[in-house]
Amino acid sequence: MSASQRERCEAHAKTWSSLQEKLNVSSKRTPTYVFDCIEDVILHTEDIAKTEYQSQDGKNINVLVTGSLHLVGTFLSLLDPNICD
Numbered sequence: 001m002s003a004s005q006r007e008r009c010e011a012h013a014k015t016w017s018s019l020q021e022k023l024n025v026s027s028k029r030t031p032t033y034v035f036d037c038i039e040d041v042i043l044h045t046e047d048i049a050k051t052e053y054q055s056q057d058g059k060n061i062n063v064l065v066t067g068s069l070h071l072v073g074t075f076l077s078l079l080d081p082n083i084c085d
Helices: 003-022 038-051 069-079
Strands: none
Touching: 038 069
């Protein structure tokens, strides 16, 4: 990811966080992260699943991936390699 792309992503993340504050959704506030590559997202999501939700059976983690069709498709194929079968 180039420096300008990262700056743009961080600006969007900051806007999302600001909207949550303005709407006073503190009880439902969602953390916002910016990653340089898809693999880092997968690793981070797996870490959260192992640490925060390990003892909570049936707890789902919701992840919103935005961007190009290529980015979203790659993310989905990493989560489920058989998604196109």
